[in-house]
Amino acid sequence: MVEDDTPSRQLLVRRLSHAGWQVLDAPDGPSALEIVATHALSGILLDMGLPGMNGLEVLQRIRQNSTPLSLPIIMVTAFDERDYLVEALSKGANDFVSKPVDFSALKARLKAHLDLAETSKILSNLQARQELILRGANDGIWELDVQSGRLNHSQRWLDLLQYSGPQI
Template identity: 40%
Template sequence: MAHVLVVEDDWMHRDFLVRLLQIKGYEVQVATSGEAAMSEIGRHVPDAVVLDMGLPGISGYEVARLIRTGEATSHLPIVALTAFALGEDYDRAMQSGCDAFETKPVDLDALHAKLQTLIERHNVQSL
């Protein structure tokens, strides 16, 4: 069972994501801020991160950069979540170190497919 960290400050989006990812068979860990995300990752490195870009405090963009610079976390697959679907938002997320991009409201099947692909790719590369 893959372990996914959901980083989302909005309780409705967070609850929705957690419930639906659990239905899809993921073990889900939650953080409500960038600081909490880094703390959670320090305690237990997940298989992937679903990361809201518009977090208060440390933004999702900065969290992605921090994940990419960590020796134990530089490999983590990161899916950016944002309510903004402009090309510049996509570019900014990718430049921050995200591997995939999903807009809100989230299409669970698309998110699940992206997570599966990224986790499988990471597992193959780790061999």
């Protein structure tokens, strides 16, 4: 949670903690970047209107090393900052909530993005395992994804077919 207004930050930290999440908080952009660099985070709530380094700058720095699927970022914005939301979304923000924060909406959005990130992580791990199995097997393994028409296969399968042309 990155929020420069101490009472607002403390309230959200308390409510998120009571909802079962472990929460780290930062009052400004540089502190937030330090936390991102030193902790494995699941998601970030990022205030747009931070002093010095604003939320867009923090977002851009974080997105240099993490994707929206690997680290969801929800922007927290005051009404007069809505013009920046399109820019924030185009720079990799996953979503936004407006101040004053409707906590039930925040919880639902945060849970949805965290669940999506976890599902993406599981899928990436499964794909990596499948690729490892295909490379490591000494059998001619192939699989056709009927929906996409994509053929996955081991090199051994091509060898058994005595195929040496361009990629299938």
